[in-house]
Amino acid sequence: MITDPPTDDDEVQPQPSRPLLEARNVEKGFGDGRILTGLDLTVEEGELLTLMGPNGVGKSVLLSCLAGSTDPDSGSIELFDGQSPTEARSATSVMLQGQSIDPDLTGRENLQFYGDIHPRATGDWRSIADQLELTDDLDRPAREYSGGMERKLELTIALAVDADCYLLDEPTAELDLSMIQVVHDLLLEYRGDGKTILVTSHAPLDAGIADRIAFVRGGRTVATGEPSALLEALPPVVRVRGDMPPESAFLGGRLFQRGDEIRGFLSPSAGLETIENAVEREREHVTVDRDPPSYTDLFNYYTYVSPIDADGPSTVADESDRSDGERTERLEQ
Numbered sequence: 187m188i189t190d191p192p193t194d195d196d197e198v199q200p201q202p203s204r205p206l207l208e209a210r211n212v213e214k215g216f217g218d219g220r221i222l223t224g225l226d227l228t229v230e231e232g233e234l235l236t237l238m239g240p241n242g243v244g245k246s247v248l249l250s251c252l253a254g255s256t257d258p259d260s261g262s263i264e265l266f267d268g269q270s271p272t273e274a275r276s277a278t279s280v281m282l283q284g285q286s287i288d289p290d291l292t293g294r295e296n297l298q299f300y301g302d303i304h305p306r307a308t309g310d311w312r313s314i315a316d317q318l319e320l321t322d323d324l325d326r327p328a329r330e331y332s333g334g335m336e337r338k339l340e341l342t343i344a345l346a347v348d349a350d351c352y353l354l355d356e357p358t359a360e361l362d363l364s365m366i367q368v369v370h371d372l373l374l375e376y377r378g379d380g381k382t383i384l385v386t387s388h389a390p391l392d393a394g395i396a397d398r399i400a401f402v403r404g405g406r407t408v409a410t411g412e413p414s415a416l417l418e419a420l421p422p423v424v425r426v427r428g429d430m431p432p433e434s435a436f437l438g439g440r441l442f443q444r445g446d447e448i449r450g451f452l453s454p455s456a457g458l459e460t461i462e463n464a465v466e467r468e469r470e471h472v473t474v475d476r477d478p479p480s481y482t483d484l485f486n487y488y489t490y491v492s493p494i495d496a497d498g499p500s501t502v503a504d505e506s507d508r509s510d511g512e513r514t515e516r517l518e519q
């Protein structure tokens with residue numbers, strides 16, 4: 187068969203991104219505590235977005251609102267060009283931590299229950315449970331499951347639906363490193379099939395699979411972007427080994443310990459030499475250098491260091507209340 191030579195028109199043009207989920211100015215509180223304080227978030231069709239933030243910042247509360255399980259106090263949430271979260275349910279699959287499993291049923295019975303109620307449930311749970319090494323435990327009552335096994339069952343329930351959009355609350359929580367890799371591979375496979383995925387996480391490890399990352403702090407989204415762009419935009423990261431550097435040379439006066447090194451973000455008012463002069467350089471094992479930023483640095487910056495609006499909620503720790511010792515965070519990747 188003879189085909190025409192390719193023309194410019196035949197070239198695959200990049201598709202303009204199209205929002206599949208849009209949350210605008212979402213507010214949510216419980217009693218006097220304000221958790222979400224005007225949060226904006228857009229998830230583009232076909233992307234894998236990782237929503238990151240520290241414990242208790244409101245990631246699960248937001249996911250509940252996006253899934254239609256909880257109503258926001260104010261603001262708007264639309265999926266699929268104008269549908270409310272409730273209207274979008276048949277095209278969405280949701281994993282909410284600790285909320286879907288009936289402990290009195292076995293894992294298999296839980297899967298059957300959800301298979302019966304979701305209009306787009308599939309038999310894919312068999313292969314997903316296999317990949318997550320859950321198959322041998324499916325006939326045990328779910329009340330006997332460990333935390334990691336519960337997460338695996340919840341994820342199997344959610345991924346066994348042929349949805350257009352997956353909203354997954356910390357799918358890698360409580361999993362060991364090899365299992366996190368399996369989950370990442372599964373998510374990337376779904377993403378490769380054109381599915382739209384929103385994952386919440388406080389583990390820097392989950393940043394690497396994202397098309398975009400959104401950071402939540404003080405009830406709002408404080409930064410959104412592609413991982414590489416966010417890493418590039420970070421202030422210089424300084425690594426000190428062998429001595430305690432002066433906090434004043436670092437943004438926010440914050441130091442982070444990782445293994446045997448102290449890391450932080452260089453303050454513009456201080457140069458590398460400020461730190462070099464302050465540490466005991468004559469000691470051979472003391473080193474001060476700039477280091478390429480890691481995802482842990484990215485997480486630390488947007489969680490503890492980046493500026494936040496003065497009218498942010500009280501959930502943000504007041505730095506002046508902390509002792510010097512508490513300013514050195516120990517966060518492992």
Ligand SMILES: Nc1ncnc2c1ncn2[C@@H]1O[C@H](COP(=O)(O)OP(=O)(O)OP(=O)(O)O)[C@@H](O)[C@H]1O
Pocket residue numbers: 216221239240241242243244245246247248356388
């Ligand atoms: N039903 C509720 N009633 C009262 N407070 C609640 C309720 N649900 C959540 N909260 C509070 O809202 C805040 C945010 O909780 P949320 O579970 O969304 O945090 P998170 O970012 O998902 O944290 P983690 O990473 O630890 O899972 C917490 O202070 C929590 O105690």
